[in-house]
Amino acid sequence: MNNTLAMTVDQGNRSVTLCFDIPQCDRVYFSTLPEKVQTEVWQRLKQMAFVAAAKKVNTACKQVAASLKSFARGFSWQRIRALFYQFTKGTDKFAAGDWRILVNWSKVGASRSELSPTFIEFWRMLCEQHQRVTSSAWRQLVFDIWRGRVPFQIKGKRYQQIPGYDVWPEAEPETDLPAGWSEGNLYNYTPDRYELAAARIGIQKASSLGFKIRTTRLGLKIGEFMEFDDHEFNVKVNFPGQMRSMRPRCFGAVDALSDCMFSMVIKPTFWDMDAQAKQVLSEKDFMWFVVAVLTHRGYRADIGTMLLVEHGTATVRGNKKLRIDNPLRDDFEKRIFDATGGKVRVDRGGRFHTKANPGQFAPPSGGNFRFKPHVEQFWRMLDDWLDAVKGQTGKGRDFAPEEMERTDAYNNKLLKVAQAMGVEDASKLILPRMTFDDFTNVATKVMGLINDDPDHACNSWEKCGFITKEYRAELSSTWNPLALLAREQHEVQALVSQSDLHFRVRRMTRAEADRTGTTELTPLPFEMIPSLVGPEYAGRPIPVIGGKFQFKDWRLGPDPLVFVAQDSSGHPLREGERFIPYCNPMSPDALVICDASGSVVSVCPPDLEPAKNDEAGVKAAMGAKNHWQAVKLAGQRARHAPAGSDVEFMKRHNAAVMDGKTVSPEDRQRQRNVKRFSGDAEVLAENTKHQTPNTKEDFSAEALL
CATH class of the missing domain: 3.30.420 (Nucleotidyltransferase; domain 5)
Known part of the structure; x- marks a missing residue:
């Protein structure tokens, strides 16, 4: 066949130059068509060029039809002649020589249909205004609008004709409907499920069907988000x-x-x-x-x-x-x-x-x-x-x-x-x-x-390095980290290196992955709780009773909460003194107390409450009590330490008397002084070393002092 790309054809009183090629400006659009349609268009362009170059159109069309009988079933020479005249004279939509005349639009898809774009938009609007099903829109179009043939109004807008048509469209004998108006064909032009969901329900519902932003955990750090x-x-x-x-x-x-x-x-x-x-x-x-x-x-x-x-x-x-x-x-x-x-x-x-x-x-x-x-x-x-x-x-x-x-x-x-x-x-x-x-x-x-389950599908896990290598010395033993293999004997090391049954690489669990970075986090001190929440979230002032703070919170249960009343140095607080408490009901494991001015005094730990059968816990509680008592009485013992020597002297003297031992002159004189003077025994003992009265007349407090 003739491969001429352009040719001038006489059409009565005028000549038309036909191009038997795809213009460069249409190449991108042409490439979007199905491959079979593209191949068919190229073949028809060659056929049109062959017929146009022939002296007789009918003879050329018969030759083309004869060559197509083996693979183009039902393509008669009359059909080729009709297509040639459409191509050379043009149609209502396309000019003469336009390659789109040769396209079999039934093989292209709904988007290339011959329905008017204005009508398609009108049909989409009808579909979107029906909240449940699209079939209601088709019934409204056919039975209410088209067969009514009267001006109509939709959502406040009045129409004299159906958009996309200059006059009311006529029905085709085969379907008793306008061309392309069958329910199945119009469904090809309905809005997609995202558009329908947005129109019928809203953006939030439609968001699950539309464009989504994908993110990855790769590059994050523990505690960053x-x-x-x-x-x-x-x-x-x-x-x-x-x-x-x-x-x-x-x-x-x-x-x-x-x-x-x-x-x-x-x-x-x-x-x-x-x-x-x-x-x-x-x-x-x-x-x-x-x-x-x-x-x-x-x-x-x-x-x-x-x-x-x-x-x-x-x-x-x-x-x-x-x-x-x-x-x-x-x-x-x-x-x-x-x-x-x-x-x-x-x-x-x-x-x-x-x-x-x-x-x-x-x-x-x-x-x-x-x-x-x-x-x-x-x-x-x-x-x-x-x-x-x-x-x-x-x-x-x-x-x-x-x-x-x-x-x-x-x-x-x-x-x-x-x-x-x-x-x-x-x-x-x-x-x-x-x-x-x-x-x-x-x-x-x-x-x-769930946190300890290694069988999960978290994405980018291996890329984040969340894998662990383990070994086991025997098939019945538990898995150990591979880092501990260096402590094993040479036989075990050789066994692990040679057998896959003793070695494995697995994904970390969520908890294991989380523990890799928790040491990099910085907890806020409990002392900052009052400044975080403000004074309106403080509790009522509570007193120190028995060295402890005790109160109830209905949000935490019927049992009272008990905390050790101590200052920031660990010393017990004064009995009966009142403080303003801050206790977090979401984690009541510490009590922050403030004075009347709102200044933080200390963070009090919870009081130990071990079970009776918890021997270690009971001993720890007793140790805490002894420590509290020792610290509580430390000042008192320091204040009364001098009086202790008098008690020791009394015990030593009485023991000597009961044992029949000789009492030294110094102890005998001190005994008389203690009986006749109620002053400080330590001062008396110190003075008797330097001056010892011999008679009753010489004994006086002034002499001793």
Whole structure:
């Protein structure tokens, strides 16, 4: 065939120059078409060039059709002739010689359809205004709009015609619908699932389907990023003193590098009978939780630490102005910043509060849970591991056990009966819900199991160096770090080097990875707690009674909290003196006391309370008591030390008399002096060395002095 790229063709009274090639300006767009379509267009361009160069069009078309019979089924010479005249004369959409006339658009896809772009946008708008299903939009288009053939109004805008059409489109005989209006074909033009979710629900829902930002832990350090969050367990438990079972709540903190939950505090949920509402965790509780993390775990004093919090309960306020409706200090963030020298900062992440399009009202503000992915996925794992304990509520309303309502009623009935019974009889009842203490122990244990599980899928783990090499001397023995292999005998070293059964390389657990960097963290001193939280969170002044501070906190349970009353030097405080206490309810292992002016006096340790069968603990408690007593009486013993010599003399003299021994003249004279003078025995003894009266008349206090 003729490979001419351009040719002039006569069309009646004018000549048209046809190009049988893809123009350079269209090459990029042409490359986006399917490969089969591109090949077909090149073949048709050659065919059109062959027909245009021939003297007779029909003869050339028959020759082309004959050459295509073996691989182009159904391509008659009449079809080739019709395509040639379309190519040379042009169509309604494309000019003469435009290569797009030769494209089989049915093989290209929905985006290259012949439907008007204006109509496609109108159809998309109809789909987006129907909140449930797209089929309702098709029914509205066909039955209400097209068959009605009257002006219509959608969302305040009035239309005289269907957008994209100058007149009302006519139906095709085969489908009784306008061309391209079949339900299946129009579905090819519907907005994608992200656009539909944004229009029908909102940006927050659509965000799970759209573009996401991926980050890696590679390059982080332990303590550089800490994620905080609150969580409500999918379990109902019985709380002390409550007449109904409820779901416990907790705070948790996860390190972004190690993925380890290094702190979790579970708190009971109480029911307020007056307000008929649950008393849940508050921002005040979260403030104390952050203080506990900074004083126990610490922060990075070299590169700083970022606290990732949310905008809800687990948040840290940063405004200096104190809001009336917020009991938490709004300058808590600034206090943390000042206490750490600017090394600890707070980031709350973004919020979903923008509308998807101008036709919507702005949605209520909501946080982005993907801002804290590590702590969020840890909650999911924790709930998965706890899904076999009693009292499951399901991960949502649609997954709640059907028996839950009746089980709650029976459990609450037993709680009321138990309250009227004695403690011994009530303990015999079998309740369908766990106690709060039992659940706390189980949840804490499961958290430790997750942290110690080496079978995890944390990304970039090997790149971060979180791998460990281990060996074992025998197949039945435990695995040991490879660093200890140097202490083994040569036989064991040879066995490990030759057998894979005695050597392994495994991933570190989350806890092991976390321990690699905890020594680089700097805990805040407990003495800084009053300046962190402010005086409004101090307790009532408490006195020193029996060398201890003792008080109760309903948030921590019915048992009293007892701390040793001592100053910063370890000396006991004055009995009966009152001090202002600061005790963290999230970690009540230290008591900070201040004087009336607010100055920190000391940090008091908790009082030892060993079990009766703990022999070592009892001895330690007795040693602490003896030390307290020795320090407490040290001043008194120093003040009365001189009187001790008189007691020693009395014992020595009486022993000599009872044994019939001779009393020395000095002791005899001292005996007479002690009996007749009530002064200082030590002074008398000192003076009698220099002057000894011989008669009663000579004896006087003046003479002795």
